Amino acid sequence: MTAPTIPGLENSQPLREPPQRKAKKSLKRLFLAAILVIPNIILLIVFTYRPLIDNIRLSFYNWNISSTRAAKFIGFDNYIEWATDPTSWAIVWQTIIFTFVAVAGSMVLGLGLALLLDRNLKGRNLVRSLVFAPYVISGAAIGVAFQFVFDPGYGLIQDLLGRIGIESPQFYTDPHWALFMITATYVWKNLGYTFVIYLAALQGLRKDLDEAAEIDRTPRARKFFRVTLPQLRPTTFFLSITVLLNSFQVFDIINVMTGGGPLETSTTTMVYQVYQETFVNSRAGYGAAVATIMFLAVLVITVVQVRMQDKEQ
Amino acid sequence: MVEVSLQHISRIYDAGKRPAVNRVNIDVRDGEFITLVGPSGSGKSTCLRMIAGLEPVNEGTVIIDGQDVTELRPSQRDVAMVFQSYALYPNMTARQNMAFALENAGMGKAEVNERVEQAAEMLELTDLLDKKPANMSGGQRQRVSMGRAIVRKPKVFLMDEPLSNLDARLRVSTRAQIASLQRELGVTTVYVTHDQTEAMTMGDRVAVLKDGVLQQVDEPMHLYRYPGNTFVAGFIGSPAMTLFEGATVNGSEVHLGDLCQVPVPERVASRVEHGVIVGVRPEDWKISFPGADGAVEGLKVDVAHIEQLGAEAFAYVELLDNSTIKARGSRIAVRLERLAEMRAIEVGDQIRIAPTRVSLFDGEQEINLEYLHNAERDVAVSSVAAS
Numbered sequence: 001m002t003a004p005t006i007p008g009l010e011n012s013q014p015l016r017e018p019p020q021r022k023a024k025k026s027l028k029r030l031f032l033a034a035i036l037v038i039p040n041i042i043l044l045i046v047f048t049y050r051p052l053i054d055n056i057r058l059s060f061y062n063w064n065i066s067s068t069r070a071a072k073f074i075g076f077d078n079y080i081e082w083a084t085d086p087t088s089w090a091i092v093w094q095t096i097i098f099t100f101v102a103v104a105g106s107m108v109l110g111l112g113l114a115l116l117l118d119r120n121l122k123g124r125n126l127v128r129s130l131v132f133a134p135y136v137i138s139g140a141a142i143g144v145a146f147q148f149v150f151d152p153g154y155g156l157i158q159d160l161l162g163r164i165g166i167e168s169p170q171f172y173t174d175p176h177w178a179l180f181m182i183t184a185t186y187v188w189k190n191l192g193y194t195f196v197i198y199l200a201a202l203q204g205l206r207k208d209l210d211e212a213a214e215i216d217r218t219p220r221a222r223k224f225f226r227v228t229l230p231q232l233r234p235t236t237f238f239l240s241i242t243v244l245l246n247s248f249q250v251f252d253i254i255n256v257m258t259g260g261g262p263l264e265t266s267t268t269t270m271v272y273q274v275y276q277e278t279f280v281n282s283r284a285g286y287g288a289a290v291a292t293i294m295f296l297a298v299l300v301i302t303v304v305q306v307r308m309q310d311k312e313q
Numbered sequence: 314m315v316e317v318s319l320q321h322i323s324r325i326y327d328a329g330k331r332p333a334v335n336r337v338n339i340d341v342r343d344g345e346f347i348t349l350v351g352p353s354g355s356g357k358s359t360c361l362r363m364i365a366g367l368e369p370v371n372e373g374t375v376i377i378d379g380q381d382v383t384e385l386r387p388s389q390r391d392v393a394m395v396f397q398s399y400a401l402y403p404n405m406t407a408r409q410n411m412a413f414a415l416e417n418a419g420m421g422k423a424e425v426n427e428r429v430e431q432a433a434e435m436l437e438l439t440d441l442l443d444k445k446p447a448n449m450s451g452g453q454r455q456r457v458s459m460g461r462a463i464v465r466k467p468k469v470f471l472m473d474e475p476l477s478n479l480d481a482r483l484r485v486s487t488r489a490q491i492a493s494l495q496r497e498l499g500v501t502t503v504y505v506t507h508d509q510t511e512a513m514t515m516g517d518r519v520a521v522l523k524d525g526v527l528q529q530v531d532e533p534m535h536l537y538r539y540p541g542n543t544f545v546a547g548f549i550g551s552p553a554m555t556l557f558e559g560a561t562v563n564g565s566e567v568h569l570g571d572l573c574q575v576p577v578p579e580r581v582a583s584r585v586e587h588g589v590i591v592g593v594r595p596e597d598w599k600i601s602f603p604g605a606d607g608a609v610e611g612l613k614v615d616v617a618h619i620e621q622l623g624a625e626a627f628a629y630v631e632l633l634d635n636s637t638i639k640a641r642g643s644r645i646a647v648r649l650e651r652l653a654e655m656r657a658i659e660v661g662d663q664i665r666i667a668p669t670r671v672s673l674f675d676g677e678q679e680i681n682l683e684y685l686h687n688a689e690r691d692v693a694v695s696s697v698a699a700s
């Protein structure tokens with residue numbers, strides 16, 4: 001029998017070195033990792049990074065998309081032209097308004113609908129599917145359909161307004177109403193997305209907090225703002241990034257409904273401007289410059305948002 | 314004066330199945346600390362949630378402070394609850410968590426502050442007031458959730474296993490704190506736990522539930538000494554009371570096997586019938602060693618296992634194969650108190666054990682004979698139910 005002892009006082013024997021992991025094994029793992037990652041990297045390089053760099057290069061040229069030989073290096077001229085043209089700034093402003101209203105609108109309405117439908121109602125699943133459906137319909141189809149809704153001559157809205165004796169706004173000729181129409185249509189389409197994500201988040205809410213709030217005699221509005229909404233914060237962050245990036249790039253609805261007009265550019269956003277300059281006005285270099293500016297803007301916004309989220313946690 | 318009265322309350326989830334809570338009847342006195350204890354699925358938490366109003370009452374009546382609250386919402390009942398998960402609002406600091414309910418009631422800032430500070434002092438939370446739950450330890454969160462209940466000065470405290478997420482040491486110290494805090498505040502309290510030690514040590518009275526049915530409500534020591542039925546006998550006390558079947562009954566004399574006479578309490582002697590179940594607690598055995606002079610009395614058993622706890626030890630012994638009696642759970646727990654006993658007994662030894670005190674249960678209903686034929690009973694009993 002050994003003498004009693006406590007840790008630290010025993011006659012310890014020198015520790016043996018742990019066996020080294022064989023280098024061969026780690027090489028094998030590296031090889032496996034490479035096989036799994038490489039296809040994706042190739043796709044990214046070919047279809048994302050290469051065009052991105054090409055686009056930046058192109059923004060320093062004057063080119064009419066015909067022969068590559070016609071391209072002429074002009075330095076920052078495209079950027080200078082963009083910055084000094086009042087139309088570009090009007091378009092930036094329209095993009096900001098459109099994006100902000102689209103993000104806020106679809107998130108607030110999506111959350112509202114999710115709250116409304118997060119309970120046991122008859123036909124609940126049918127209603128949920130109906131709300132989600134617009135999101136999977138193509139934007140072009142929605143654009144066409146909503147032309148019938150907004151048409152001041154025979155559209156649905158004009159008919160409804162007419163019944164209460166109000167004359168329909170000129171959605172296609174008034175610049176402000178045109179932008180409103182585009183935004184409303186986009187919010188309607190995007191609602192399904194924010195709704196579904198919020199609904200999932202609501203179903204994952206902690207039930208005990210709800211009960212604690214009930215026992216604490218919390219009024220409804222206060223419960224929503226102090227107990228429910230804070231729990232949805234990660235979802236709200238996620239949605240604000242994804243919806244913002246999506247609405248920044250909206251194209252199909254504008255193209256089908258207004259073609260960027262009225263008055264040439266009243267509903268033109270930056271993405272649509274890129275398309276117009278490149279493929280309609282045949283000014284690929286200028287279009288590329290606008291695209292690069294957009295890219296930088298999105299980059300900054302995303303970095304700021306992610307930073308904010310990290311800080312939160 | 315706040316009394317809580319549960320009158321035959323039932324919770325029926327599914328009409329085809331056994332109710333989760335089945336006609337439970339408990340009267341909680343003013344200022345009393347009552348613990349609801351039972352294995353998981355016994356309906357104790359459901360019972361508590363019915364008092365809180367978080368669970369509908371399908372049958373029966375809940376009365377708080379003389380008012381029928383059966384149909385009232387939780388917010389209208391003036392109860393405070395400590396949840397098993399603590400249910401602290403994660404986006405708020407400890408101070409905000411505790412102040413939340415008071416602000417909801419429209420209380421002035423100064424008074425809210427005063428109450429929060431006072432509760433914080435009582436619970437030694439003052440340094441934590443501006444921390445959020447995510448930055449606290451389990452014990453600290455538990456105290457904040459207690460604080461949230463205390464500041465309310467509610468009619469009733471409801472606690473749903475508030476200690477089950479703490480480590481063993483903290484659980485022991487906290488349970489004493491909660492019990493003395495409750496006595497200081499004098500607020501009627503209903504406390505749910507699955508841990509019979511907690512139930513025994515904290516409660517003025519203990520209510521034992523099984524399968525949604527109330528088994529017994531009594532003061533801890535009386536409950537321990539006079540368990541109402543075999544379920545309570547097995548559930549309260551650790552290690553559990555051993556229950557023997559197959560005892561031979563001769564008039565009012567009861568024998569376990571040939572050489573072991575059971576000391577039948579005088580009060581119940583007239584009620585002993587064939588098929589009686591004999592219950593013996595681990596500390597109620599007298600041990601003797603074969604070969605020692607005159608040691609021929611008692612059950613002959615093999616020592617199968619020994620648990621050393623330092624101050625005491627438990628021997629788990631088995632009846633010999635040819636025994637005419639049967640022990641439920643097969644092993645019999647025997648407490649060894651004296652160092653001499655602990656040293657003398659080793660696994661594999663054969664010893665004799667004889668009961669010094671027993672509980673006797675009716676063979677069919679499994680109810681303690683003390684409570685049967687209760688016209689002549691001489692012990693105070695609040696409630697006993699058949700299992």
